[in-house]
Every structure is written in C-alpha cells, then in structure tokens.
Amino acid sequence: MISSGFLLRPCKNFIKQSYKHNWIKPDGFETGIQVYNCITEGKTPLILKNKQLITWYTCGPTVYDTSHIGHACCYVKLDVIQRILKSYFKYNIVMVMNITDIDDKIIYKANQTNTLYKDVATRYEKEFLKDLQDLGVTEPNIILRVTENIELIIDFIKKLEDGGQAYKAKDNSVYFDVKHYNNYGKLQNIGDQMIQQEQNDFKKSSADFALWKGSKKGEPFWHSPWGTGRPGWHIECSALASHILGSNIDIHAGGLDLRFPHHENEEAQSCAYHKTNQWVNYWLHTGHLHLKSAEKMSKSLKNTISIQEMLKIATPDVFRLSCLMSHYRSNVEYSKELLETAENLLKVYKNLLNSCDDYKKGYLKATINTEILTQALNDAYDNIHRSLCDDFDTPAVIKCLNDLVSVTNSMLHATVSSNSDGGLYTVMGVANFVSNTLSMFGINFESKTHTSQDFTEIMDILNTFRQNVRLIGVANKDQEVLKLCDNVRIRLRHLGIDIKDHAKASSWSR
Missing domain, CATH: 3.40.50.620 (HUPs)
Incomplete structure (x- = not known):
C-alpha cells in the first residue's frame, strides 16, 4: 500500500517524471x-x-x-x-x-x-x-x-x-531532494509520478523526506553542522x-x-x-x-x-x-485453528520418526516395499529441491514431506504379511530425510529430545521393569497389575514421555 503522504493531488505547479524502472542483473x-x-x-x-x-x-x-x-x-x-x-x-x-x-x-x-x-x-x-x-x-x-x-x-x-x-530547511531539518534523484519509486513500481513543486512551510516538495530532524524543546538531541537534532x-x-x-x-x-x-x-x-x-x-x-x-x-x-x-x-x-x-x-491469518493444524502436523512427523525407530529396534513389524519407498524418497528429494529453488516455496516442501510420510506410514502400520528384506535401510533413509529437512527449517527433534546419559539409563530401567511387570499381568490375566502399568504410562505421558506397548516389548520416546 502506497503511503497516503505520497498520493499527491495534481496542481498547476508540478513536473511529470516518466521513468522506466529497471532492475540491473548483477554480475557474479x-x-x-x-x-x-x-x-x-x-x-x-x-x-x-x-x-x-x-x-x-x-x-x-x-x-x-x-x-x-x-x-x-x-x-x-x-x-x-x-x-x-x-x-x-x-x-x-x-x-x-x-x-x-x-x-x-x-x-x-x-x-x-x-x-x-x-x-x-x-x-x-x-x-x-x-x-x-x-x-x-x-x-x-x-x-x-x-x-x-x-x-x-x-x-x-x-x-x-x-x-x-x-538541503537544509527553515526548521533546521535536512531533507532528501527527490526531484534530484531520477529513479525514485522503483520498488513500489510507481511509474509516472507527480512530484509537487509548490512550496510548503519547510520542504520543497511533499515527497521529500527528512534525513536530519531539527530538535524540538525537551527532546534528546545531538550536535551537527545543521544545528542540534537527531537522524531521520x-x-x-x-x-x-x-x-x-x-x-x-x-x-x-x-x-x-x-x-x-x-x-x-x-x-x-x-x-x-x-x-x-x-x-x-x-x-x-x-x-x-x-x-x-x-x-x-x-x-x-x-x-x-x-x-x-x-x-x-x-x-x-x-x-x-x-x-x-x-x-x-x-x-x-493467525488463529487457534492455525496453531492446532501446525501442532497436529508436528505430531505426525514425530510419530513417523518414532515408528521408524521402533521398526529399527524390532518393536514394530512391517512389510516394506523397498522399491516403492525408495522411489517415493527420490521423488521427495527432487520435488523439494525444485521447491526450494523456486523462491523458497516452503508450503510445497511441506506437501512433499506429507506425501512421503503418508507412503511410509502406510507400510509401517499395515497388516504384516511377511518379513521384508532390505526394508530397514530404506525406512531409516526416510527418517533421516524427514528429520534433516525439518532441521534445515529450524525444527530439530534431536536437539530438543536429547537427554543426559543418566536420564536415558533411568528411563531404560523403568521401562524394562514396567514391561516385565506388564508381561506377568498379561500371563496371569491380572487386571490390577495391568491397571498399575497403564497408570505409569499415563503419568509419564503428562511429562512428555510416550511409552508404547508391543507384543512382547515396550519402547519409550520423548
């Protein structure tokens, strides 16, 4: 939006300046x-x-x-x-x-x-x-x-x-003389512009702007060749x-x-x-x-x-x-819904990385079609590169990530028909790619979920103990024991720690 101070009414004392505003392609x-x-x-x-x-x-x-x-x-x-x-x-x-x-x-x-x-x-x-x-x-x-x-x-x-x-004006301020610069208006692409030439109290033209403001009573000031004042x-x-x-x-x-x-x-x-x-x-x-x-x-x-x-x-x-x-x-457009959408999408990415980690540790069994997943990963790389080269098109990057996550999840969480060979490296390739892309944007799960070695060891001990107790409860069909295990999981979730129970093991993540 052009400032209202620049929308000047035509008058009999003006010059019309017609310039074609050109961008100069840099050498380099x-x-x-x-x-x-x-x-x-x-x-x-x-x-x-x-x-x-x-x-x-x-x-x-x-x-x-x-x-x-x-x-x-x-x-x-x-x-x-x-x-x-x-x-x-x-x-x-x-x-x-x-x-x-x-x-x-x-x-x-x-x-x-x-x-x-x-x-x-x-x-x-x-x-x-x-x-x-x-x-x-x-x-x-x-x-x-x-x-x-x-x-x-x-x-x-x-x-x-x-x-x-x-030039210095009567108010002891210094103004830039727009009519002595022949390419004014190129960023806003004004084109033909009317620059007023009629005198006002201080400036030669109302388009001129202050470089140095003459001091007013009670205001901070500095000394200059034009008297006391401060910069525009x-x-x-x-x-x-x-x-x-x-x-x-x-x-x-x-x-x-x-x-x-x-x-x-x-x-x-x-x-x-x-x-x-x-x-x-x-x-x-x-x-x-x-x-x-x-x-x-x-x-x-x-x-x-x-x-x-x-x-x-x-x-x-x-x-x-x-x-x-x-x-x-x-x-x-800022809204509660916007933040909720972003929060839910962030959870999708976190869950994908956790599922990939569970697959690596053997907690999650899945049939991975290596050929399809590798192609999806390659497509994501190519499309994201094009998007980044195209005026930093981050919405297109997010769409590419979502497509890759969707394909990966469809394999990780589908009904297992058989064990796949060579699926692990492809799944970890997806995890690395998603993590690295988000990290490039300043969203780094690794640095924010990093804990001290002592804390990690404590959680491993707690998780193993709860897992063993849970397996006893399952074997004995003891609902009281299973309820206690569920309560531990719920309380840890409130602290930002997620425990997932699998057939014969449990995993934890932040």
Whole structure:
C-alpha cells in the first residue's frame, strides 16, 4: 500500500517524471535459485557478488514497546530463508541488523512513563533479543544501534548535501531532494509520478523526506553542522548498512509494509550517496500476519498479541511450522485453528520418526516395499529441491514431506504379511530425510529430545521393569497389575514421555 503522504493531488505547479524502472542483473555467480523481484514484478535469478558469501541486511525494530507475533512471523520467515541458504545451499551469510533506539515513539513512551528514553530503548531491546532467542531465530552477526553511530550518520547526510541531493530547511531539518534523484519509486513500481513543486512551510516538495530532524524543546538531541537534532528514520539503515556492507548489498529484507516508503527511501538516498544505480540487488519482503476478521496486526490498532503470550499456548516449533505452511510473501491469518493444524502436523512427523525407530529396534513389524519407498524418497528429494529453488516455496516442501510420510506410514502400520528384506535401510533413509529437512527449517527433534546419559539409563530401567511387570499381568490375566502399568504410562505421558506397548516389548520416546 502506497503511503497516503505520497498520493499527491495534481496542481498547476508540478513536473511529470516518466521513468522506466529497471532492475540491473548483477554480475557474479549463479545460484540456480529464483526469487521474487518487486522491481520486475516477477521472479529473477539470484546471482551473488561472491561465490560463497551473501551480504544480508534486515531492518531491525524500533524499540519502544513489546514485540508482537506479527514481528515474530516476519523474523521467523526470514530466519527460515537464511537457514535454507546456509544449510541446504551451503552459503555463508553475513547478516547485519539495526536497532532504532531513538525515535518519536520512544520519546513519547519515555514521557508517558516518566523515564529516560535510553531506559525505554534498553528495556525493549532486551525483550526483543530474548523473543528472537525463544523463537529459535538466529541472532544477526552484527547489530548496530543508531545512538552509537550518530557521527557516521551525520557524515552520510553531509555527503548527500555536498552532492546537491539534500538541503537544509527553515526548521533546521535536512531533507532528501527527490526531484534530484531520477529513479525514485522503483520498488513500489510507481511509474509516472507527480512530484509537487509548490512550496510548503519547510520542504520543497511533499515527497521529500527528512534525513536530519531539527530538535524540538525537551527532546534528546545531538550536535551537527545543521544545528542540534537527531537522524531521520530512513537514513539510519542506509548509513549503518553501507558502513558494514558497502556500496552494493546482495539481499535486504523486511516486512512488506516497509517496502514503501522506508525501503524506497533507503534505496534512493543510498544510490545517490554511492553514485550507483542499484544499491540492493534483491529486496525480500514478508507478508503481514492478520488476526481473523482484522485487516492487519499493529500496535497503532491495539490488536496485538505479544510473542510471550503466544508462546504460552504454542511451542516455538509449532509457530515456526505455522509460518512454513504459507509462502514467505503471503499473508498469514493467525488463529487457534492455525496453531492446532501446525501442532497436529508436528505430531505426525514425530510419530513417523518414532515408528521408524521402533521398526529399527524390532518393536514394530512391517512389510516394506523397498522399491516403492525408495522411489517415493527420490521423488521427495527432487520435488523439494525444485521447491526450494523456486523462491523458497516452503508450503510445497511441506506437501512433499506429507506425501512421503503418508507412503511410509502406510507400510509401517499395515497388516504384516511377511518379513521384508532390505526394508530397514530404506525406512531409516526416510527418517533421516524427514528429520534433516525439518532441521534445515529450524525444527530439530534431536536437539530438543536429547537427554543426559543418566536420564536415558533411568528411563531404560523403568521401562524394562514396567514391561516385565506388564508381561506377568498379561500371563496371569491380572487386571490390577495391568491397571498399575497403564497408570505409569499415563503419568509419564503428562511429562512428555510416550511409552508404547508391543507384543512382547515396550519402547519409550520423548
């Protein structure tokens, strides 16, 4: 959605700019991956400047309040893409993120709560980083705070002013002069645009945006060549990202709501600063998270659910799987039903892995058609590879996994007609493939079910004792003994430990 501040009414004092916004295909190394390109409005090949290294910048939060599940959805989806690139395609990603720790909203919150703006920013930054950790989102390699890099931002603005792309206004603010940049609007694909030329109180054109905000009474400020003030929002990301990643970045990511005006303004001022036609080669934007019957989740609409509130009713894996079930560019409708669907699907995968383990240990007898299962495994591999290369199509990957699980379960749980030869390696191949694919997305059953050696030994002893008692109960048809065994199984299940009774043995798993 284009910001209402950019939908200008035609007037007699305007110039009409007609530019064809072109994406420049980078020189470099082909990856075999296609990604959606908002400039071309279609998929284009992902080409890297360096053979194995990806430079990546993600817009971080403005830390004035508790993060909500809309933020969680964005960062989880971007984390999934990064994991795919690192784990599956074996690329080395250097990821940079900013923290906006000075802003109108932070100042307002500080005044509301009668606290220092620094205390507000510090509190919510800590909350945000803990939320990322709890969600299993990989922390960026480099985190840059705005207030720790003011001089760097000032130097960036000064160069734009010296080059004629910025000007100081009567309010002691500095604005980017859009009419002196001839490719504005390419991310939003505006096309023919009307840029107002009539004067207003401060700006030459209402499309111009602030690089430096002149200070107001009672607000925090820093000294600059233009007087006291603080940076504008858009310039912060340009200056910080350029400082670390330079004049050309492989991937810049964020939510769809940032495409215009934030990313548009970043690209404009950065291209002007670096004297280049393309600062970022690929912009990745995640879809919004909606509540049922709500247009969008946002703090301004006061319809948010905090990340920690959500984690009280769903595990991080369940939420991550609910994000995987929709494409990263698609909107997500958050609901209890969505989480239940993801939770049930997660149980399907866990049960499949447990059944494969039971088959390996001999607890589960089954007839395995090795030829059919091997073909299903090969098809899953090929289809998932194509899906990952096709703009990181995770819903298609989930469908492929479900098809493979269904074929495998149909053999593991069918009536046994005969023992099969060579079935074990194929079943374990399926287990490895399912486990590795989910692990690539950040859902790792092994690390989360890992227990100490002492605990494992204790459970083995308990399971063997219960199994022997149960067999005595079965032999003697002693219902009281069998009831006691059932009670042990039920109580352990409440602790997350599942015991399965087979003909002459019992198995346990987390």
